[in-house]
Amino acid sequence: MTVTPPARSPRRRVPRNTLNPDRILDAAVALLDRHGPEAFTMRALAQELGVGTMAVYSHFKGKDEIIDAVNERLLGEIELPSGTGPPRGQLIELCVGVYRLFSEHPSALQLLTSRPLRGDEPIAVIDRMLCLLITAGLDPSAAARAQVALMQYTVGAALWVVRRNRAECEEAEAGLREKIRSRLAALPPDSYPSLVGLAPELVAAQQSGQAQYEAGLSALLDGLIRN
């Protein structure tokens, strides 16, 4: 006699206990944040997933496609500000969100520098920024220029911090700060009087991270919004 096969959901795209794009991206982000972009290898990714190297290629065309997908996922994590209060405060909130994303996920930044950005995840952030700048009284062309400037500064600041963290990892723990200080002190004060004189303040500024970013952001917004 014929047995009716067990009722089955018409589309069972994700067989249990096996690979899928989401699991791959989870592993990719974890790998990137843990060991940095240069350790992000197809072979390492597959090992992280407990799978043969080529299994990943069933879900992504290649490494570049994974990089794009990781970028899109991370940029999608940025949360938009609540939408109340004066535009200046909301702009700061939004920009700090972007800054924190990039400095907490150095991978995203490295990926951003190594490949042009595809996908449309960041558009929500851009749209909100523009809206806030218009609300703050800027005309369309000034708002567009301001939005680009804000993104440029944010990316640059994050890049700075990531580089510093990277340098700290490479050096013996915490010896870096002293090393920089001594190198600054060893410079001929006659040739570089300002730099030698301001060495402590410079080290402090380099060290402050998000506070430094917010100070610069505040100044930039002052200049952009005018008053």
Added chain:
Amino acid sequence: MTVTPPARSPRRRVPRNTLNPDRILDAAVALLDRHGPEAFTMRALAQELGVGTMAVYSHFKGKDEIIDAVNERLLGEIELPSGTGPPRGQLIELCVGVYRLFSEHPSALQLLTSRPLRGDEPIAVIDRMLCLLITAGLDPSAAARAQVALMQYTVGAALWVVRRNRAECEEAEAGLREKIRSRLAALPPDSYPSLVGLAPELVAAQQSGQAQYEAGLSALLDGLIRN
């Protein structure tokens, strides 16, 4: 009879017609600017020099050491402003110099993001910036923060431009601009009203490069110098 050997300069470090560190760095910079960082290969470099792959290793420890040397050479090319006129104008001149270096030598920027900066070439630039900021009336700690912010913004802006140029190269010639415009037009105006409404201005801002940089720099300086 004994012939006195021909008088010889006591140190003849650079035998003619052969490799030396300078020739290697020339070739490295040329290779980087011509084909980008991912084509910068020890094998390609040796071929550019018409020499076996391992010859380079007689002059540099490895690829990283060459990267550091290239960075130092490029940063040393930045010219300091003449030293006359109000500090604001000199600061702009100096920052634009850094910006142009990075956007004309994408290699330098990529290298900057891939390795912490070693060597002391950029110190002259930093010293001059600090000096100008103090002259403009900032106190030491504000000057230090301002200097870092200026560098962060400059690096970020250059990174932006380099990424855009890279994207343009990858696409079929000049089709990119139209593509972006059409993708912006295809977005749902209800979801992203500001972005869709300001699309032409945004494209213009992205396209303007150094003018966009100078506009943002001017705003940032306004905010930093206060008045």
Added chain:
DNA sequence: ACCTGAACACCGTTCAAGT
């Protein structure tokens, strides 16, 4: 359809050897 292992064309670098 999904996953595997072997293989290919690269890469930076080590090493023994030449001059």
Added chain:
DNA sequence: ACCTGAACACCGTTCAAGT
């Protein structure tokens, strides 16, 4: 001292093959 060629341990990806 400077340069060479072969070799090693990697890398991304292709391909034929398994289920």
